[in-house]
Amino acid sequence: MGLSIETMKPGDSARVTGLVAGDRGYRQRLLAMGLTPGAVFEVRRKAPLGDPIEISVRNFTLTLRKSEAAILELEAV
Template sequence: MNTLKTTQCGETVTVLKLHGEGPIKRRIMDMGITKGASIFVRKVAPLGDPIEVTVRGYELSLRKNDANMIEVE
């Protein structure tokens, strides 16, 4: 299973599924990260946290724990 956490800088991926439940999953979905959304990984911080991505035309920073819940292809 590939997750957003394992995606390399400069890659564009498509969301397959969101793992997790409750408020965390809701928050991720509210940021526009839903099934079928295209995500471009812009930067990864030196220690790997946070990950900076572009989704639906705007930029987001995600923690590694959140990125690990997003299954991509």
């Protein structure tokens, strides 16, 4: 554990192990976008200041803010 999306670099992959308790509506949106436990994603690009982050998950590209992605619990792949 201890992996956060902030520390990941383009080309790094991770598996979602869960979601931290937080805004229920936003958690449901992340789940609807395919970031369910067990989903593997790859960091595609990061903005120059690190926010937002573009990831590839389940054959589509998703852009998230660091604060939004912070509720993801991750493990390295």
